[in-house]
Amino acid sequence: MSEPLVRRLAIIGVGLIGGSLARALRVAGGVGEIVGCGRDEGQLVRAVELGIIDRYSTDPAEAVGGADGVVIGTPVGAMESILEAIRPHLADGAIITDVGSTKGSVVAAAHRVFGSRCPPGFVPGHPIAGTERNGVEASFAELFQRRRVILTPLPESDAGATAAVRAMWEKTGAVVETMTPQHHDEVFAATSHLPHLLAYSLVNTLATLDEKVEIFRYAAGGFRDFTRIASSNPRMWHDISLANRDALLKVMDRFEGDLHQMRQAIEAGDGDYLLEVFTRAKEARDCFVDKAEE
Amino acid sequence: MSEPLVRRLAIIGVGLIGGSLARALRVAGGVGEIVGCGRDEGQLVRAVELGIIDRYSTDPAEAVGGADGVVIGTPVGAMESILEAIRPHLADGAIITDVGSTKGSVVAAAHRVFGSRCPPGFVPGHPIAGTERNGVEASFAELFQRRRVILTPLPESDAGATAAVRAMWEKTGAVVETMTPQHHDEVFAATSHLPHLLAYSLVNTLATLDEKVEIFRYAAGGFRDFTRIASSNPRMWHDISLANRDALLKVMDRFEGDLHQMRQAIEAGDGDYLLEVFTRAKEARDCFVDKAEE
Numbered sequence A, B: 001m002s003e004p005l006v007r008r009l010a011i012i013g014v015g016l017i018g019g020s021l022a023r024a025l026r027v028a029g030g031v032g033e034i035v036g037c038g039r040d041e042g043q044l045v046r047a048v049e050l051g052i053i054d055r056y057s058t059d060p061a062e063a064v065g066g067a068d069g070v071v072i073g074t075p076v077g078a079m080e081s082i083l084e085a086i087r088p089h090l091a092d093g094a095i096i097t098d099v100g101s102t103k104g105s106v107v108a109a110a111h112r113v114f115g116s117r118c119p120p121g122f123v124p125g126h127p128i129a130g131t132e133r134n135g136v137e138a139s140f141a142e143l144f145q146r147r148r149v150i151l152t153p154l155p156e157s158d159a160g161a162t163a164a165v166r167a168m169w170e171k172t173g174a175v176v177e178t179m180t181p182q183h184h185d186e187v188f189a190a191t192s193h194l195p196h197l198l199a200y201s202l203v204n205t206l207a208t209l210d211e212k213v214e215i216f217r218y219a220a221g222g223f224r225d226f227t228r229i230a231s232s233n234p235r236m237w238h239d240i241s242l243a244n245r246d247a248l249l250k251v252m253d254r255f256e257g258d259l260h261q262m263r264q265a266i267e268a269g270d271g272d273y274l275l276e277v278f279t280r281a282k283e284a285r286d287c288f289v290d291k292a293e294e
């Protein structure tokens, strides 16, 4: 038998993403032992029962003991305190990555914890895959198949560490790419974070209208798809909104300006403007979907 | 054999909705002859080949000759000129309805054409069913099954005519309800028209960013669902946006205010506000979806 990619993998935060990663690596045979960590012991017991992890600790410092691989799978707001807690207990040469939806904030947190140079084994990452469901029960081994994973290695990251994190994700069936944390945050502010905020904001607006109950009664298929992402975990999106503040404000301001222009065109009865915008949007969307082979 | 509900049905606009209605009535056996009408003769020939209509005319006046039922299935902006064209040719006692997504504008157009009292057989309607695809090729008989159809009868509408339009839609498997045109327009401005404008506006904003190609490259599943409605027919949404101007502006102003408050909370780092809004939206959405049995 060949050596596993990772002999002992500690996953801190065995939820949808952390649990799915563990399951996928089990199936692919890429890992020796998996140690889970979280705050709710009941969830960890369940993860052992489901065969997702081998054992667990509710103490991150203990969980990373002797691990050659560490994955942080918590909401991004919790990552600084976890890095702080595990720092003195990390094995020499351990590879450390995360799955957070923002990258600049995770790198900034790591610099506050480790100083100006992070450990060479530290390679932040973000799998572009998920559902609106949360927790270990919602996890499944196929989540990452043919999905992208973005790695944002730091200047001080070891090339071997980046290759190891890449190899781990490729085992799950994902396609790995790299970019800078800043670029990552700008791209995902536009394609993921802003749409989530719009969906939350729309449902919130409708939920506070007088005719609330009626409004939802007549909401049809398009509305259901459009607002699906508003069923996502509020705590996770709270963390993301605060963590990616600058890139988000930039694209929100742009969007608010464009939306207001559309509003003005409706008020002025400017049909040419509306037709032009709708047509450009439809073409861009159809073209994107063709490429993504919906 | 019992009498068909409608002996001769004229459908002006044999597209997704008009074509699906014709197919559904064929399957249910509720109609004698179906006469189609549109501008593009090729589409009408295709509709005959597909067995959706029996014959056609490109002249609305000719199409409604001798018809005891007339359905207008065009974009709402075309309805006034169609009503004008068919007015002198309508059979006595004919039942006239439409499928437009706005109702106040259709009623106003009818009043301009017919004067202060519309014919007693005129009962405007709106099936709450559709897809982003258009044209007769996209039509299918099951489109209206278990979907709502809203009728907005006028004070002068004959009760028998309303019952006949209801019976026609019930044949397709739809659930029929009635409300006033104004109330209809307020409800659908919120649940349908605003979401479509947001989806168009978001894709338009992203399509005009410098990193456009890259942005779409990294757009994942949530984005795909969220923007599906931006693939809808631009002409149809142009018509709807202009036709439902007042109700749309009202709900857009409310939304813009709420979104800007969210933006301010992000800038100020007000996590409590964000968590409250996201949580309220998730609860409202999950509750609505439970009820709608997604």
Ligand SMILES: NC(=O)c1ccc[n+]([C@@H]2O[C@H](COP(=O)([O-])OP(=O)(O)OC[C@H]3O[C@@H](n4cnc5c(N)ncnc54)[C@H](OP(=O)(O)O)[C@@H]3O)[C@@H](O)[C@H]2O)c1
Binding pocket: A012, A013, A014, A015, A016, A017, A018, A037, A038, A039, A040, A041, A043, A073, A074, A075, A076, A078, A082, A099, A100, A101, A102, A126, A127, A128, A129, A130, A131, A132, A133, A134, A135, A136, A233, A236, A240
């Ligand atoms: N869901 C998505 O669509 C998606 C996609 C890509 C990336 N992400 C990122 O993936 C990460 C996890 O998201 P998820 O969807 O997997 O959420 P999840 O299902 O709620 O899982 C989060 C896990 O983290 C644990 N946790 C939370 N705070 C912790 C702390 N302070 N210490 C230790 N464990 C803690 C939770 O367990 P306890 O509550 O028991 O501690 C839970 O098991 C987030 O950073 C998110 O941005 C999510």
Ligand SMILES: NC(=O)c1ccc[n+]([C@@H]2O[C@H](COP(=O)([O-])OP(=O)(O)OC[C@H]3O[C@@H](n4cnc5c(N)ncnc54)[C@H](OP(=O)(O)O)[C@@H]3O)[C@@H](O)[C@H]2O)c1
Binding pocket: B012, B013, B014, B015, B016, B017, B018, B037, B038, B039, B040, B041, B043, B073, B074, B075, B076, B078, B082, B099, B100, B101, B102, B126, B127, B128, B129, B130, B131, B132, B133, B134, B135, B136, B233, B236, B240
């Ligand atoms: N799609 C939806 O999701 C949905 C849902 C509910 C209600 N509606 C409403 O249903 C109506 C039709 O929408 P649809 O989705 O069925 O659109 P569609 O597939 O494009 O069909 C519209 C039909 O109207 C014909 N038409 C357009 N202008 C005409 C004119 N001036 N005279 C005669 N025929 C004309 C078109 O054929 P030619 O181009 O050959 O004339 C086409 O066959 C709209 O009022 C819309 O608001 C749509």
